[in-house]
Amino acid sequence: MSLNTKRLLFFFLLWLALLIKPEALTAQLLGTSKSATEEPAKVPEDSLGRRTPQGTVNGFIKAIGDQNYLRASQYFVLSKRSYRKTAERIRIAKTFQQLLDQGGNLSPSSIISNKETGRTDDDLATGVDHVGSITTSKTAIQLYVENQSDDSQPALWLFSAETVESILSADVSKAKTFLDRILPTVLKERKLGNVPIGHWTVVVVMTVLSYLLARLLVFLIGLLVQKLWKKAATEQGTAIIEALTLPVHMYLTVLLFVAFTQRMGISIIVRQRFGIIIITIGILAFLILLWRMTDFVSMYARSRMSRSGRISAISAILFLSRTTKAAIVVIGIIALLGIIGVDVTAGLAALGIGGIALALGAQKTIENFVGSVSLIADQPLRVGDYCRVDDIKGTVESIGMRSTTLRTSARTIVTIPNGQLSASKIENFTHRDRFIFNPIFNFRMETSPDQMRYLLVELRSLLYAHPAINNSNPIVRFTGITADALKVEVTAYIEAINVETSQEVQEDILLRMMDIIEQSGTSLAYPSQTLYMTRHIPPSTEKSDAISETIKKWKENNELQLPKFDPKRVEELKDTLKYPNDGSYRPNEE
Structure with missing residues (x-):
């Protein structure tokens, strides 16, 4: 082969290599298969939403709310024999609904795990979650959902075989709820949202009745406390009672409402929809309690500081009170968002990163605040004290959240950051006993x-x-x-x-x-070095x-x-x- 022919062959191969994509060339050289670079196939969604425990419970409630009991039966672990019999599947779903109406209780949707792995922080076996219970005069059943798939398959959560067996063994043929016995036929047959109108009416009545009864109980408890507690008539006792009144009232209202609706046989569909509202009221009551207790502690601490003459501590108490209230608001928002189903994990991570960035940016401010807290707690100096800080002598004029001011004998003002002051040697001349x-x-x-x-x-x-x-x-x-x-x-x-x-x-x-x-x-x-000229007096x-x-x-x-x-x-x-x-x-x- 001549030299020119070799050169032409070389340039042709080079041109051909440039036409081939680098990724393909690399794959051919390394022997990488095409399937290795492709994204893994996505797991298909379950049409019934049974990939998580929360989806299973919500799907079952929706199915019985639509009175589609055949679809509701697909949320159970059934034997092959029962699965082949349509009537049997419908009977199991209706029996389950009846038991739930009579005395059952499903966990609120926001509390049930929304992960394919279920809850991993409980005492149950992996792949098993507790989602509620049924308690009647004759029956006590714990409700579990169980993941029926292995690690190689997508998750499939169903009510466990043990739960279904307990439902089948329960006798509900003659059992009637309180509402079934007292409501007229019209209110039971006419429905709103697949729930009898009578049930909605009773829910409204029970809400008002629970509120009024809780208010009466709070009033009676208040009278009892005033008679038994000697300090109830004092300013502090009155403040504590006022702080506790509203949260206790809200808690009692929720407890009475839950007890009444469960005992009277309100449909599980209605009670499940009210679950989020009930938990939200409970969280709000707790947040209000924290807010009012913060106000009480702040008021009590400020009065103590005023009586003892520690005026400089009042600003620190106000700052701590406001910081605590801000934390209560943030925690409350996060808790409420979690209850309504919003994933706050990413928000918490962002909040943590933002907090770190804020802490780094405000390092000196935080240092001065910690220093002011130390000064207030240890009290090495107070307003009006004459002291020496390092080489500076003066009278303390004010102790703030960021700095402390001293007036020197030259009538000048020296401002010292509290972070630096707390780390300095302080000599206080005012509190000398001699x-x-x-x-x-x-x-x-x-x-x-x-x-x-x-x-x-x-x-x-x-x-x-x-x-x-x-x-x-x-x-x-x-x-x-x-x-x-x-x-x-x-x-x-x-x-x-x-x-x-x-x-x-x-x-x-x-x-x-x-x-x-x-x-x-x-x-x-x-x-001797002084020459003193005077008349000599022997x-x-x-x-x-x-x-x-x-x-x-x-x-x-x-x-x-x-x-x-x-x-x-x-x-x-x-x-x-x-x-x-x-x-x-x-x-x-x-």
Whole structure:
């Protein structure tokens, strides 16, 4: 074969490959069969809706409502012999309807599983669901539906063979319902929606009667509670009773209606249609109860906070109350949509994703809210407290849901986010039970030992005698000799209700200590680095001699209160000073 011929053959094969679809080429190369890429065939729908337990029950109710008992029999597991006999199939369907009318109860449609697998969270075997019961004076039957197909076939749910057998063994030949005995023939023969008009009339009458009877029972229960409960007349008791009245009334109405209609023999068709309404009323009653209890708890908490002066907590309580109410509304909507048959799974998933996105976007806001809740719960500070947060000192002016404001001594406002505040070191000066008094005196080097002994005794005597000093032992110690002074350190605690009062007491004690220092004949030393120009006043020799004589007498009489004070002397000194001093303004006496 020539070179040109080979080239022509090559280009022809390349052109042919381009014409073939890539998917087909890949399939041919990999040996993939055509059936593998095709979508699996859809399962054909059952014309009677028996793919789920809910569809089976609804289809059966519709069939007996249309009085098509032959079709209704197709929802039963029947033996081959019974299935061949049309009359037998019709008899079984009519018997089942009669038993349901006499005292049967099917679960509401929204509660029955709408999945082909049925319920998997109950104690029953896989492929078996409980859908109701029949209870009469002679009969007690549990109603089950069972999946008749295996895993390789589409689901087919039918009333189980055990249920059908129990229906066949029941004797209903002479049994008549209460309505069958009292209703006139006209109301039983004339029908509306394949149900006798008399049944609809009785349903309306029973609704009104159940409402009125429930109202009477609520009134009687209220009177009984007011007589037996001592706090019923209080504001809180009244609020609790009002919160419970409407939900209890709704629950009693539903319970009475269900009991009356089932005992009187109302058609199962009517009762099944009212099932969703009954459950909806029950859910609404529960939601109303949660709503009113939220209002009561919020009102009670706000009154408690107001009485205790915790005004900042009221905003948090209101926020929590509104959040709880919003959650109640959302939960109620989801529950009601589920009752009427709307699949809320996708909505819940979207809500969860949206909640995560919202939480990520509002991370700081949530952090500040959690911080505000922590501040309200722990109460490290309150409005009006003077405190220090890290390096900031100021008076708390407000505690909000997002931030807290402090007014500093420079009259500026500092706003601190609550998330940051809850993680900071908070030093609260307002709630101190006592104030430290800790002056340090530096006396002149010329101070004699007897003068120092006199100062130590008299300064401590002053602290013992002052009524505003805490009873714990005050400390007055000669702590050292520096290059230019003799050092005496005083430590005591002032009993005062606030900073201003403590400063008044401190001022009084310092003035009295200055009198003692002046009386001792010595004086305070000045720092050596300060040049103090003044006329030289020599120490008073008369005062120094007098002090020495006083110390000598204390020693002779064993009354020198150093290094410790005699407890008897301490008791004699306690509260012997007048505070305020004579001549001071005393508003209490006026």
